[in-house]
Structures are given as structure tokens and as C-alpha cells.
Amino acid sequence: MNREKFNDNTLVLILAGGVGSRLNNLVHTRAKPAVPFGGIYRIIDFSLSNVMNSGFIQVGILTQYKPLSLMRHLGTGEAWDFTGRTRGVKILPPRTGSSDSDWYKGTADAVRQNIDFIKAHPSRELLLLSGDHIYQMDYSEMIDFHRSKKADITVGMMVVDKSEIHQFGTAITDDSQRIIEWEEKPEFPRTDLASMGIYVFNTDYLLDMLAREREIIDFGKHLLPSAIENDDIFAYPFHGYWRDVGTVQAYWQANMDLLSLDSGISPQDWGIRANMEENVRGSSDRPPGRFHKNSRTINSMISAGSSIEGEVVNSVLSPGVCVKEGAIVRDSILFHDCVVEENSVVDLAILDKRVVVKKGAVVGYGEDKNVSNKLYPKHLYTGITLIGKETVIPGDAVIGRNCMVRPWTGIEDFPSSNIPSGETIFKRF
Amino acid sequence: MPKYKPTSTLAMILAGGRVDELNVLTHYRPKSAVPFGGVYRIIDFALSNLMRSGLELVAILSQFRSFSLINHIGIGAAWDMVGRYRGVSILPPSPSSDYVSTSWYKGSADAVFKNVDFIEYHEPEEVLILSGDHVYHMDYRPLIEYHRRKEADLTISCVQVPMEEAHRFGVADIDDEDGDFGGRVVNYQEKPEKAESRWASLTLYCFNPRVLIEVLEENAKEGNSHEFGRDIIPAMMTKGFRIYGHKFKGYWGYTRTVQEYWQTNMDLLALDSPIDLEAWGIRTNLENRDIRDCQPLKMGPSATISESLVYNGCLVEGEVKNSILFPGVHVKKGARVKDSVLFFDNIVGEDARIEQVISDVNNTIGRDSVIGSADPDNAKRITTLGWNNYIPAGIRIGCDCTVYPRLSQEKFPKEIKQGETIR
Numbered sequence: 001m002n003r004e005k006f007n008d009n010t011l012v013l014i015l016a017g018g019v020g021s022r023l024n025n026l027v028h029t030r031a032k033p034a035v036p037f038g039g040i041y042r043i044i045d046f047s048l049s050n051v052m053n054s055g056f057i058q059v060g061i062l063t064q065y066k067p068l069s070l071m072r073h074l075g076t077g078e079a080w081d082f083t084g085r086t087r088g089v090k091i092l093p094p095r096t097g098s099s100d101s102d103w104y105k106g107t108a109d110a111v112r113q114n115i116d117f118i119k120a121h122p123s124r125e126l127l128l129l130s131g132d133h134i135y136q137m138d139y140s141e142m143i144d145f146h147r148s149k150k151a152d153i154t155v156g157m158m159v160v161d162k163s164e165i166h167q168f169g170t171a172i173t174d175d176s177q178r179i180i181e182w183e184e185k186p187e188f189p190r191t192d193l194a195s196m197g198i199y200v201f202n203t204d205y206l207l208d209m210l211a212r213e214r215e216i217i218d219f220g221k222h223l224l225p226s227a228i229e230n231d232d233i234f235a236y237p238f239h240g241y242w243r244d245v246g247t248v249q250a251y252w253q254a255n256m257d258l259l260s261l262d263s264g265i266s267p268q269d270w271g272i273r274a275n276m277e278e279n280v281r282g283s284s285d286r287p288p289g290r291f292h293k294n295s296r297t298i299n300s301m302i303s304a305g306s307s308i309e310g311e312v313v314n315s316v317l318s319p320g321v322c323v324k325e326g327a328i329v330r331d332s333i334l335f336h337d338c339v340v341e342e343n344s345v346v347d348l349a350i351l352d353k354r355v356v357v358k359k360g361a362v363v364g365y366g367e368d369k370n371v372s373n374k375l376y377p378k379h380l381y382t383g384i385t386l387i388g389k390e391t392v393i394p395g396d397a398v399i400g401r402n403c404m405v406r407p408w409t410g411i412e413d414f415p416s417s418n419i420p421s422g423e424t425i426f427k428r429f
Numbered sequence: 430m431p432k433y434k435p436t437s438t439l440a441m442i443l444a445g446g447r448v449d450e451l452n453v454l455t456h457y458r459p460k461s462a463v464p465f466g467g468v469y470r471i472i473d474f475a476l477s478n479l480m481r482s483g484l485e486l487v488a489i490l491s492q493f494r495s496f497s498l499i500n501h502i503g504i505g506a507a508w509d510m511v512g513r514y515r516g517v518s519i520l521p522p523s524p525s526s527d528y529v530s531t532s533w534y535k536g537s538a539d540a541v542f543k544n545v546d547f548i549e550y551h552e553p554e555e556v557l558i559l560s561g562d563h564v565y566h567m568d569y570r571p572l573i574e575y576h577r578r579k580e581a582d583l584t585i586s587c588v589q590v591p592m593e594e595a596h597r598f599g600v601a602d603i604d605d606e607d608g609d610f611g612g613r614v615v616n617y618q619e620k621p622e623k624a625e626s627r628w629a630s631l632t633l634y635c636f637n638p639r640v641l642i643e644v645l646e647e648n649a650k651e652g653n654s655h656e657f658g659r660d661i662i663p664a665m666m667t668k669g670f671r672i673y674g675h676k677f678k679g680y681w682g683y684t685r686t687v688q689e690y691w692q693t694n695m696d697l698l699a700l701d702s703p704i705d706l707e708a709w710g711i712r713t714n715l716e717n718r719d720i721r722d723c724q725p726l727k728m729g730p731s732a733t734i735s736e737s738l739v740y741n742g743c744l745v746e747g748e749v750k751n752s753i754l755f756p757g758v759h760v761k762k763g764a765r766v767k768d769s770v771l772f773f774d775n776i777v778g779e780d781a782r783i784e785q786v787i788s789d790v791n792n793t794i795g796r797d798s799v800i801g802s803a804d805p806d807n808a809k810r811i812t813t814l815g816w817n818n819y820i821p822a823g824i825r826i827g828c829d830c831t832v833y834p835r836l837s838q839e840k841f842p843k844e845i846k847q848g849e850t851i852r
Contacts, residue, residue, distance in 0.1 A: 039725035040741070079721070261729065268724035268742065276715050284507070284715055287706035288467030288740040288753070289726055295735055303725040304741045305707070317725070368623070 010143055011123035011203065012056050013092075013111060014047055016131035017064030017104055022247045024379045025352060025388045028407050030069040030399035032246070033131035036335050036353075038258050038267055039303040039318050040274045040283055042073055043245065044131040049272040051129070052080040052141040056089040058121050062110050063130070064094055064103060072278060079275035092117060101136075106218030112210045123203045128195040128219075134254050136270035142236045146200045152231040153205070155179065155224070156198030158238040167244075168194035169220040171235050179233045182224045193235065195220060196242060205231070241265045249328060249382045252350060255316045255333050259299050286319045295323075310340070318353075327357075332364075341395075349385040352407065360394035363387060366400050371421040373402045438573055439545070439553035440484050442475055442535050443632075444561035445492040450686040453815035454789060456834050461561030463684065464772045464790070465639065466697055466706060467630035467714045467738040468755045471684055472499050472561035478710045480508040482569040483556065485515035488547060490540040492522045492533055500717055507714035520544050536655035537632075542645040554764040556641055558634040558657070564682030565631075565691050572675045573635055575611060582640040582670040585614065585662070587628040590676045595624030602626040603674035614672040618689040619658045628674060630658060631681065640670060680704060691787060691811050694753055694770050698736055718773055719739055723756045731762065747777070761796075769801070778822060785828060786815040795822030802828030802847070810847075 020032025025037060026302040029037035051059055063070055070157065078091030092114050093421075094103050104110035111118070111128065118126060127139055132232070132279060137156070146154040157171060165186070172181040172191050183189070201217060209223070215223040227233055241264040245251040257263040276283040286305030293295065305319035310327035320337035323329055327340045329349070335353040340346055344357045347364035357363055369383030380386060380402040388407030393399065394414050400421030413428045444461035453658030454463050461472035472489075479487055487510060493500050498519070504510075504516030522534050522543060534540035537772070541548075541558065548556060555576060557569060563842045567586075576584040588600050603626070606612035634657060644661055654660050665672060679705035682693035690796070697704050717723045723742025728734065732745045739745070742756030747764035757774035760766055764777045769786040777783060778796035786801040792814050794800065801812045812826060818840065826832070827847035835852060845851055 266724070268722065271720060271722065272724075276721050284712060285707075285710065287711070288738040291734040291737045291739065291749075293700070293736045297728055297734060298732060299730045300728050301725045302728065302739075321476070 009121075009123045010056050010120060010125045010127050010139075011060065011121050012051050012059045012139075013114070013118075014043055014044070014051075014061045014125045014129045014131045014199075015057060015107060015110060015331075016061050017110070018130070018132055018133060019065045020193075021247055022257075022279055023251060024248065025386045025404060025407065026251070027066070029389060031063065031065045031067060034070040034073055035245075035251070036318060037134065037245070037251075038255060039301050039316050039391060040056075040276075041267060041272060042070075042161075042274070044070065044073070044132065045272055045274050046136070046267075047129050047131050048133050049135070049270070050082045050135075050137050050139060051127075051325060052082070053271045054128070054137075054297065055086075056139065059088060059089040060092045060112065060117050062092045062104065064110075067091070067093060075274055075275060075277065080192060081207055083205065090117065106221070107212065108216045108219050108223060111206070111290075112216075115207065115210065118203065118207065126199065126201045126203045126206055126301070128199040131248065133196065133244055135196075135240065136272070137238060137240075139198075142198070142200055143259075145236050145323070146234070149177070149234045150232060151200070151234040152198040152202050153224070153227060153233045154236050156196040156238055157193050157235040157292070158196055158242055159192050160194040161338065162189065162192055163193055163268075165192055166188040169224070170194055172216060173235045177234050177237065178222070179228050179235050182220075182228055184220050184225070196238060198236075200236075224252070225410065239263075248350070248379055248384055252333065252382075252384055256314065258301055258316060258329070260315060283319055286289065292325075294325075311354060335389075344393075344395075348383050348388060348401070351387045352389040352391075353392070354390045356386050356391075357361040357393045358411075361393045362398045364403075365394060365398050365399060366421055368421045369401045370403060371400070372423060373404055374422045375424045376404065432471055436633075437549060437554040437775045438484050438486075438489045438557055438569075439555075439638075440479050440557045440559065440569075441541060441548075442472065442487065442489045442559055443540060444472055444489050444498060445495075445540060451684070451690060452813050452831055453834055454690070454787065454813065455493075455814060456686070457494055459491060459493045459495065459561075461685070462498040462501055463492075463562075464688075464755055465684070465694065466704070466711075467755055468740040469706075469711060472498070472501070473566065473711055474566070474697065474709075475559050475561050475592045476502075476508045476510075477709070478565075478567050478569065480510070480712070482567075483711050484569060485510045486516070486551065486553075487511070487517045488544065488801050489517060489519045489561070490534065491519055491545065492539075492540075495519065495521060500654045501714055503523045503714050503716055505647050507712055507716070508633050518547070520547060525618050530614045536660075537657045538648055540644055541641070542649050542655070545642055545645065548642065552641065554640055555634045556630075556638050558636065560632045562684055564680075564684060564704060565677075566705075566711075567633075567677065567796075568680055569635075572633075575675055576635040576673065579673050580671065581635075581673040582613075583662070583665060583735055584673045584675055585617075586629055586631045586633040586635075586675045586677050588679075589627045590629045592624060595627055595629055595670065596621055598629035599632070599662065600624045600626050601628045601674045603628050603676065606673075606766040609676060609678075611673055611675040614666070614674045617662050617666050617672070619656075619663065621652050621757035628676065629676060630662075632658065637721065640665075644670075687813055690720050691770065691785075695751075695768075697738060698751055718756070720756050729762070732760075745827045755790075772816075785810070786812045786814065787835065789816035791819070792820065795824065797822055798824045798826070800824075800826040 001038045016033040058369045099222045111136040125272045128233035156424040171179045245255045289306045292309040295308040301316045309325040310323045313330045318336040322339045324342045326343040331348045333350045385403045391409040394411040397417040399419040405425040540616040602616035684690040729746035734749045736751045739754040744759045745758040746762045750767045752769045755773045763780035769785045770788040776793045784801040810829035812830045817835040825844040831850040833852040
């Protein structure tokens with residue numbers, strides 16, 4: 001057998017272990033890549049589908065934080081066509097070593113701990129992705145670019161707003177897209193070119209470097225600044241819709257972007273696939289969405305299995321959501337099987353799976369959208385109220401802005417039926 | 430070697446028929462593959478019932494334009510019919526062994542007879558024969574248990590219909606041996622001029638395989654006609670076989686004519702619909718027609734949808750009322766769709782008006798066109814559009830019209846009057 005042929009492959013590693021703690025309630029039971037998005041998807045579906053649509057067939061997924069929901073979602077990888085003789089997707093959790101057990105300490109460390117996987121799947125390049133971004137990209141074009149530049153490392157980069165650049169790795173390039181300066185999360189940025197966390201490595205270069213430089217833990221922080229001195233590092237320019245939905249506000253906004261016809265985001269046109277067979281109550285058992293008499297739905301995204309009797313405006317509904325008669329859902333994101341009972345209101349809120357809003361309750365009330373959440377002022381400050389998984393909101397309760405209700409909170413946990421803006425409700429019993 | 434064999438009933442679905450009354454909807458597919466209910470095919474009801482009944486060894490007898498059906502069934506994974514003792518086999522007709530005579534299935538009984546070897550190979554305890562073209566929900570296990578308990582040669586499932594309609598069916602006179610559940614069939618008539626019982630056969634049979642093979646062989650030798658209802662059951666009655674009737678109480682939707690098909694679709698939309706797709710657990714193959722690649726339904730800022738069923742993959746910018754939209758339907762701005770069923774990937778142009786229309790897959794309806802009738806006096810006169818048509822902008826098509834599949838542009842006049850057929 002011609003081993004060279006196999007060596008022409010690109011092996012894909014997806015980093016899917018991120019906690020994404022700023023998403024707060026939404027990552028209480030799942031890792032950030034497993035957070036539902038756009039009705040039927042999870043965030044990682046965008047990376048996985050991009051890999052599928054780029055024609056790559058061997059994928060490793062590095063998990064760490066709360067991986068169960070992610071593992072269930074991946075299944076055999078069949079949803080993304082990763083099953084077959086030469087195809088495969090493998091989950092790579094952290095392992096105990098012979099001398100030291102270790103969680104993944106950074107991007108480079110995570111890759112180093114899986115050198116055996118990389119060697120077992122001979123490849124010419126290694127494509128390293130993050131599983132928590134919303135975008136569409138044909139990575140095979142990036143590989144072509146990498147090869148044509150004879151690069152050792154190519155970094156996917158895009159222009160972002162000056163005000164946001166301090167969160168990213170940044171680069172200054174020359175006319176040939178060669179990276180000549182690299183700064184990680186600079187306080188005073190000198191460029192607007194930001195790293196998207198997408199790396200192409202020559203596999204041999206990477207293996208050699210990881211073996212040699214034991215102190216390298218993170219690619220952005222440790223490797224790139226030194227590598228640009230000695231090696232051929234290029235920036236692959238990306239243009240188009242790309243979002244790191246790492247904050248509640250960014251997550252909400254990206255969902256709202258789905259609703260406009262010209263925002264540049266379109267999972268279907270992008271060829272993004274969800275795993276419809278994820279569990280027994282997965283999408284495959286859902287009938288078409290049912291729109292009842294006198295229901296009103298405008299500017300929204302509605303998944304199969306939903307039932308609308310009331311009013312839905314500017315909202316994204318996952319499968320199985322019921323909006324009962326007289327209820328209003330506005331500017332909100334409702335996950336699977338939420339029930340909004342008669343005459344209740346959900347306004348500017350994110351409801352995790354199976355939340356029940358009892359009759360006459362109001363979730364998201366008041367003009368005081370600027371009152372930040374008292375416990376998490378950096379997470380909830382734009383007016384969005386966050387309701388945790390399988391919570392029951394008591395009938396006729398009024399919940400203000402920037403409120404948070406923790407998962408599995410029951411009616412008996414609410415101290416009163418009037419929850420002012422900025423409050424957090426915990427499960428007490 | 431000890432053998433665990435969970436499935437002892439072989440299910441055979443008769444899915445081959447093409448029915449003239451369904452008009453252009455069955456020009457290119459068997460009736461069982463006709464889309465239904467916003468994402469399903471009619472055969473999904475039989476397949477899902479089988480799955481929920483734990484009967485997962487299934488043969489599908491098909492001979493008319495099977496491509497659409499074969500695509501839909503795939504390997505049967507959508508109905509969990511993949512495994513050591515689970516499977517779906519599509520059994521097409523084959524030439525006779527001398528290769529001289531062409532050998533199509535000459536009727537429902539002949540179709541099963543030509544596959545007797547398949548039955549013998551699997552050695553089932555009983556053979557369940559069902560149609561792939563009914564809309565209903567049934568757990569077949571009580572029927573099979575009853576059949577076993579009665580040591581019957583044949584058990585027929587029947588449903589009560591109005592006396593004046595019974596003449597359209599096979600009619601069984603069932604005695605009260607087991608009260609509400611069923612009884613011995615004391616008389617059976619196929620499509621009698623004047624029915625004497627309201628128990629209509631659902632063409633759902635549970636057979637003792639030995640008896641089945643015996644009567645099929647006899648029928649093959651003698652008869653000119655090879656239908657279960659017309660030939661096999663009357664012959665078995667005459668010979669005194671043990672035939673029992675099972676009294677089915679649930680909803681039974683017919684899809685034999687365009688009108689019936691449309692009505693069964695409208696039944697789905699009713700406020701207290703007798704068809705509960707979710708509770709019935711109906712599944713379809715989401716790989717077919719790339720349903721899995723659809724995003725959720727997207728509704729524009731001026732869209733309205735009421736009293737309707739809409740699946741993922743649709744984009745609605747206009748107005749939809751009392752209608753069913755399959756994946757990939759795009760209703761553009763200003764368009765109005767009412768009392769209609771639009772199959773996969775229809776595009777309704779700006780300001781078009783569609784009323785009481787069944788439109789097959791891949792039709793593009795030009796802007797400003799008016800199709801069907803808004804006149805309530807003309808209710809129940811459905812206009813049917815065959816697949817893969819570009820319906821020109823501004824056209825007027827009346828009610829009760831038929832447009833044949835894939836017509837070239839010059840075939841379309843400016844106006845198609847009520848009752849006309851364009852071919």
C-alpha cells in the first residue's frame with residue numbers, strides 16, 4: 001500500500017473542552033461547544049460541518065469540561081459523514097500519564113498529550129480548530145494557501161473592530177501575508193488583524209517542535225512569538241460572518257442575526273448539519289411545526305415539533321416549544337420543549353431546555369435594562385434574562401431584566417412573585 | 430447452537446400499486462411514496478407502526494416506479510430496521526424462470542405468491558400483510574396475539590364505516606365471539622352492491638403461513654384474478670378456514686383519490702385532529718431529499734402563518750393559511766397560500782395566490798399568478814400540479830385543473846379554465 005498517499009491527508013483536531021464560563025447558566029451542564037444554537041444546532045456543528053464540507057475525513061475531538069452532552073451529540077459522527085472505512089471521529093479526553101496526570105493546560109499541551117493519535121493517523125498537515133465559533137469556511141482553501149506559501153504554520157485571521165481586538169491574538173503581516181509580528185491580547189493594539197483560533201501545521205514540523213520545546217503550553221502565547229523569528233508563519237485572511245459567541249450578549253445577538261435576511265449567517269446555505277438522531281426525543285421524532293388559528297409569528301425561526309397558539313416575535317425556537325394561547329414571546333431564544341403557558345410573556349430572555357413558564361407569568365419585565373445582574377454584572381448587563389434548565393416559573397410571577405434563575409429551580413424556590421431586575425434565584429430546596 | 434430469535438412475524442407491505450385516481454401525484458411514484466403531512470411519505474405510517482410494534486423484519490413488495498420508494502426506505506435505519514434479526518427487503522417482480530413470459534405482479538395475492546420463497550426462508554409464525562397507503566396508528570401486537578389465541582388461519586382487521594360507503598370496501602360480517610375486540614367472520618363480500626355489514630376490511634391480514642401458501646398456490650393454478658379481497662378471502666370462506674375479524678376503533682385515513690388525499694391532509698390541520706403525528710410516533714427518513722440539511726423554518730418580518738403545518742427548511746415571507754408546507758418551500762413576499770398542500774421545494778412567487786391546490790415537488794410558481802379557486806361554491810375541486818414545472822408569471826389556473834409533470838413553457842396558455850388538463 002502506498003503510504004505516501006495517506007500522508008497527503010489533513011488530520012483535524014477540534015478543541016472542544018472550553019468552559020465558556022461567561023455563558024453562565026448555559027454551560028452549567030454542558031461545554032460551550034455543546035450549547036444549543038439556532039434552534040436545532042449546537043455550536044460545534046458549525047466546525048464539524050465545515051470539516052465535512054471541506055472534504056476532511058479524520059477528526060479528533062479534544063474534550064475536557066462536561067463532555068457528556070457533547071459525546072451524546074457526536075454519536076458515531078454519522079451525522080457529519082464521518083463513518084466509513086477511512087473515515088472517523090474520535091473523542092480524545094485527557095488521560096492519566098505514566099508519571100503525571102494532567103488536564104489540558106493549553107492548546108499546545110492538549111495537542112502534545114495526543115501525539116499518539118496524531119502519529120496513528122499519518123497526515124501531511126494538522127488542522128487545529130476551536131469548536132466554539134459560528135462561521136462557514138472551506139478549510140481546503142486554507143490548506144491550499146498553506147501549501148502554496150510553503151508555510152510551517154498558517155493562522156486563520158480576520159479583521160475585527162479595534163474595540164474588540166484586545167481579546168484576540170493579533171498579527172502584523174507583510175505584503176505576502178507572512179506574519180512578522182505577533183501579540184497575544186495586546187493592551188494597546190497596533191493592528192486590527194485577529195486570530196480566529198484556526199491553525200494549519202505541517203505535521204512533521206509540529207511533532208518535532210512539540211517534542212523539542214517542552215515548555216510550550218499554548219500556541220498563541222508561547223509558540224507563535226518565537227516561531228515567527230525562525231520559521232515560515234503566514235496569515236490566511238478570512239472575510240465573512242464569524243462570531244465567538246462567548247458572552248450571553250454575543251450569543252443572543254448571533255441568534256438574532258439568523259432572523260434577518262441579509263446578516264450574512266445562514267446555516268442551511270452554509271451546509272451546516274445538526275445531529276437529528278441525538279436522542280430518543282431528537283429532531284427525527286418531531287412532526288412539522290403547528291401554527292394554530294389566531295397565532296401570530298413574525299421574523300422568527302421555528303423548529304419542527306413546535307406548536308404556536310400565541311404570539312412569537314423576533315425569536316428563535318428549538319424543537320418542541322409550546323407557546324399557548326394569549327402568550328407572547330419576544331426577542332427571545334427558547335430551547336427544546338419549553339412551555340410558555342396561557343397569557344404569559346417572555347421578553348428578551350434565554351430559556352434553557354424544558355423550562356415551564358406558568359400562566360400569567362412575565363419573564364423579562366421593566367424599562368430598567370441597564371440594571372446589571374448583582375452577582376454576575378459582567379455576564380448579564382444588556383437586559384437579557386437567563387432561565388436555567390428545567391426551571392418552573394410560578395404563575396403570575398414577574399421577573400425583571402438581567403435576572404438569572406439557576407437550573408432546576410422550582411416554584412417553591414421563588415422568595416416572592418416579584419423578582420426585581422438584577423436578581424438571581426437559586427434552587428433552595 | 431441456541432438461537433435467540435425475537436421476531437417471529439414477517440411483515441409484508443404491499444407498496445407497488447399505482448392508483449389512477451391520484452392523478453399526476455403517482456405519475457412517477459407508487460402511491461405509498463406520495464408525500465404526506467408536511468415531511469412524511471404515506472408508507473411511513475405502516476413502517477412506524479411496525480417499528481413501534483416491535484415487528485422489524487419487513488418485506489416491501491413494489492413494482493411501479495420503485496426508485497422513489499427505494500430512495501425513501503434506504504437501509505431502513507430510519508425505522509430502526511437494521512440489526513441481526515431486523516431488516517427491510519424490497520422485493521421487485523422478476524421474470525418467470527423460463528424468461529419467456531413477463532411476470533409483473535398481477536395482483537396483491539400474486540405479489541405475495543411470487544415471494545413464497547422469501548416467506549419459507551424466514552419460517553415466520555405468521556405473516557402480516559399490510560398496505561403501504563393508509564394513514565393510521567395501530568399496535569399490531571394485540572391483533573397478532575388474538576390471531577394466535579384463536580388459532581386462526583386468517584385474521585382480518587376491520588373498521589366501521591357508514592353503511593352507505595361500505596360497498597366500496599371488502600365487507601366482513603363479524604360475530605360477537607369476543608365482543609368489542611372481534612369475532613369469527615361469518616360472511617365476507619368484496620365491494621358488494623348492497624353491503625350488509627359496516628365492518629370494512631382494512632386490507633390488513635394476519636395469515637398462518639402454511640395456509641397462506643396453500644391458498645396462494647391454488648389461486649395461482651386456477652384463477653384469472655389474484656387479489657386477496659376479491660379472490661383469496663372468498664375462496665377461504667367457501668372452504669371453511671378459520672377466519673377471524675379484528676375490530677379496529679381508531680382513525681383510518683384514505684388516500685385513494687385526490688379528493689380523499691386532500692381531505693386526509695386537511696384532517697391533520699383540524700383543531701382536534703384525529704391524526705396525532707407526535708403521539709403516534711411517526712418517523713420518516715430524513716436522509717431522503719436532504720431533509721437533515723434543513724434549518725428551522727424562517728419567517729420574514731411580514732409573514733403570517735395560521736392553522737398550518739410547516740416543517741424545517743421553509744422560508745415564509747408571505748401569508749399561509751390552512752395549509753401544509755414540506756421542507757424547502759419558499760413563499761415570497763405578498764404571496765398567499767390557502768387550503769393547499771405544497772410538496773418539497775416549491776417556490777411561490779411574489780404576490781401569487783394559491784388556493785385549494787396540491788403542488789408536487791420542485792414546482793416554481795411565477796409571480797402574480799392565480800391558481801385554484803377562492804370560490805367557496807367550488808370547494809372540494811382541487812387543482813393538482815405535477816412535479817418539476819415552471820408555472821409562468823401572471824397565469825390564471827382555475828379550480829379542478831390538472832397540470833402534467835415537467836411541461837415545457839410553450840404548453841402553458843395565459844389561462845387554464847376550470848376542469849381543464851394541460852399535458
